[in-house]
Amino acid sequence: MPLFQKYIGIDYSGAERPDSRIRGLAVAGASGDGSCHLLICPQYKSDRNLSIPDSKSHLWSRRNIYIWLRDQLLTSSERMIVGLDYGLSYPLTALDRLQLTDWDSFLSWSRRTWKTTRLTMKDSKQQVDYLNSTEKRLVEREFVPSTKSVMDLDRVSGMQGAVSYSTHTGLPWIGRLRRYQQHYGMKVHFWPYDGVNIPDDHHVIVEGYPSLYRRRMQQEDWSDTMSEHERDACYIARWMQERDQADTLLAYLALPTLSADEHRMIRREGWVLGCL
Template sequence: MSQFERYLGIDYSGAQTPSSSLKGLRFYAATRTEPPIEIPPPPSPRKYWTRRGLAQYLAERLAEDRPTLVGIDHAFSFPLAYFEAHQLPLNWPTFLEDFQRHWPTDQDIYVDFVRYGDVGQGALRTGNPRWRRLTEVRAGTAKSVFHFDVQGQVAKSTHAGLPWLLSLRRQLGDRLHCWPFDGWEIPAGHSAVAEVYPALWKHDFPTEGRTPDQHDAYAVAAWLRQADLDDRLAGFLAPSLTPPDRTKAEIEGWILGVG
């Protein structure tokens, strides 16, 4: 029996500012009975979603009494080497708070403003592009969260998105299960958010005229729905990991769908 009623796929973008209308920020939604459709932003002068607007919309939807699974394609945490280099507690909520203090990318600024020292204290919380999380290694082609300015990067979207993840957590509290940090098993009746990597699934679905960004978001929503309806999702929520690797993943995070 399926666990969720609604499946949201987000192809994220770290471009420009949180209030910028971003063509690359795409959002698809599916239900148990309906395949994914693109969700446009509320009527406004902006044609596309903004990061701020999407975060507000998600907070409203996830506060509803409808178990929802959200897949977002940016990293939710950093490699263990980052925690060690900056002598941070091995605690994910503390990491989010600390990151937002140093990289306040939920303000109306570009990520690069923090990268280059104009805003915030990003220089005190940097990482090496050679550092990769265990889940990125297992995924094969996933880029490091510190590898900026390359094709297929997740660095900018991750540095832009983490403060909004913190915002959702603050607003929703225990109503939102952040997988796997709040536990590998998602309690029945709860909504959850998980890191995804569209490259794992996008070739399983015909593009049907969608742009690459649209298709990535579509594929996430479609795969989440299909996996839940086929009773395969529970297996992906419990990847095969040794006890040391599982402990590491509870700090670094895990990409849903990576074995």
């Protein structure tokens, strides 16, 4: 029996400002019947003082993704799983250097350090005494070695598209959702930071990796006009939907192949859904 009714894939970007509507952001939804569709950004009060060209009115900003996702998690009667295409924590070695003993202390540090809910990534970098690193988390070293480090902020090639930029512009918004969970009773489970055993009545937020899913799925009959970012959002949503409808998603969430020490590790540095 499927665990969820809705499957949301979000392809992220650290480009431009938090209120900029950009083509590098895409949100896709899949349902139990297997259909997958792109979601158009709603109009919010926060947009009223912004001059938005008609050609960009359907595009998402990072702030609007946060608002929309928060509202969905608070009000949706259909249980959903949300896959985000960026890192949600640092490698254990870096967390130890920063003396951050759990994920909540990491989120608090990230919120204090990176001002990317109001600044561009470039401007935020100029205010931070950060240490660039190519270190990787366990899941990246052993299971998806093609990924780049979430801490490699000085990459010259593809700088704006680097996962490190997406990570550092996405984490402060995750911190806000975490506070809603802790202080307002939002029924959402941050996997695997809250553990791998998920309450039946909670939505779930996971870290996804569209390239991993694309290689393991049959070719989809999606529109040729869809951008790479839109396709990646759809791959996240469709892979989760496909696995759940086949009753195999639970194993990916439970991670039975990891040792007890590895389970303790991923409560701090996280995991990519789809790796066993």
